[in-house]
Amino acid sequence: MAFFAQLRALFGRDALSWWDRSYFFDWVFVFAVWVLGYLASNIPPFEREFKLHDSAIDHHHHHSQISGVVNNIIAVFLPLTTVIVFGTFRRSLLDIHHGAIAVMGSRGLTHLLTEFLKNTVGRLRPDFLARCKWDKALKECTGHIENVLDGRRSFPSGHSASAFTGMTFLSLYLAGQTAAWCFHAPLPPSSWTSSRAGRLSITIAPMIWAVYVAITRLEDYRHHKEDVIVGSLIGISTATIFYLMFWPNPFYASNFQQRSSTEPRLAYTHDTYRDRNGAFELARFEVDESEAV
Numbered sequence: 001m002a003f004f005a006q007l008r009a010l011f012g013r014d015a016l017s018w019w020d021r022s023y024f025f026d027w028v029f030v031f032a033v034w035v036l037g038y039l040a041s042n043i044p045p046f047e048r049e050f051k052l053h054d055s056a057i058d059h060h061h062h063h064s065q066i067s068g069v070v071n072n073i074i075a076v077f078l079p080l081t082t083v084i085v086f087g088t089f090r091r092s093l094l095d096i097h098h099g100a101i102a103v104m105g106s107r108g109l110t111h112l113l114t115e116f117l118k119n120t121v122g123r124l125r126p127d128f129l130a131r132c133k134w135d136k137a138l139k140e141c142t143g144h145i146e147n148v149l150d151g152r153r154s155f156p157s158g159h160s161a162s163a164f165t166g167m168t169f170l171s172l173y174l175a176g177q178t179a180a181w182c183f184h185a186p187l188p189p190s191s192w193t194s195s196r197a198g199r200l201s202i203t204i205a206p207m208i209w210a211v212y213v214a215i216t217r218l219e220d221y222r223h224h225k226e227d228v229i230v231g232s233l234i235g236i237s238t239a240t241i242f243y244l245m246f247w248p249n250p251f252y253a254s255n256f257q258q259r260s261s262t263e264p265r266l267a268y269t270h271d272t273y274r275d276r277n278g279a280f281e282l283a284r285f286e287v288d289e290s291e292a293v
Contacts, residue, residue, distance in 0.1 A: 020268040039110035046122030059221040075166030098264035106242040123155035157231030163213035164235030167206035175250040185256035
C-alpha cells in the first residue's frame with residue numbers, strides 16, 4: 001500500500017487508472033518468450049557437413065570489435081533508459097510501462113527467433129575451419145568444443161538482430177516524440193528545436209549504430225552477409241510490431257494534430273478513458289454519418 005501511495009505521490013492521483021488485467025497477460029507473454037529463448041539457446045546446433053577447402057569458411061578467427069555484452073547493454077538499456085527518463089519527466093507511469101514492455105517484448109522475441117534459427121540451421125561461420133582445427137589422422141575437429149559449436153551458429157546474426165531491435169524501437173520512439181518522420185505534421189515556427197533536419201538526425205542516429213554493429217560482424221568474419229541481413233530484418237520487424245502495438249504510428253499526421261503521437265496507445269479501453277488532464281475522450285473511432293458509405 002505504501003508503495004502505491006508513493007507512486008501516486010510521484011506520478012499523480014490517476015497514475016494507475018489506465019491499468020487493465022490484460023497487461024498482466026502481456027507480461028506473461030514477454031516472460032514466456034524470454035524463457036523459450038533461453039531454452040532455444042541450449043539446443044545442440046545442427047552439425048552440418050563441410051569441406052576442408054571451402055573458402056567461405058576458411059577465414060582467420062578474430063576477436064569481436066563489439067562484444068555481445070556491450071551490444072546487448074546498449075540495445076536494451078539505451079532505449080529503456082530513454083523511455084524511463086521521458087516518462088518520469090512527464091510523470092506518466094503509462095509511458096514508462098508501455099516503453100518497458102515494448103522493449104523487453106521485442107528483445108525477447110528477437111532472442112527466441114535468432115537462437116532457434118541458429119541451432120536448427122547450423123550454418124558454419126566464415127572462421128569455422130580456424131575454430132575446428134581439423135586433425136587429418138583423427139578425422140575430427142580438435143579445437144575447443146565451445147568454439148567449434150559456436151562456429152556452427154552463424155545464421156542469423158544475433159548481434160545484428162539485437163542491435164536493430166533496440167535501435168529500431170528507439171528511432172521509432174524518438175520519431176513519435178518529435179514528428180521527425182511525419183513531414184505533414186505542423187511544427188512551431190521561429191524555433192531551432194523545430195528544425196526538421198535536426199529532428200531527423202536525432203531519430204536516425206540509433207540506426208547508424210545498428211548498421212555499424214552489423215558491419216563489424218562482417219569485418220570480424222563472424223557472419224556471412226545473408227546472416228547479417230536476416231538478423232537485421234528480424235530485429236527491425238519485432239521492434240516495429242511491439243512499438244505499434246503500444247504506440248501510435250509516427251508517420252500519420254493525424255496523430256500529431258489530434259491526440260498527440262507522443263502519448264502511448266491505450267491498448268485496452270472501454271468507450272471512454274481519462275487523459276492526463278482528467279478529461280474524458282473517446283477511445284475508439286466513430287464513423288461520421290456524412291462519411292458513411
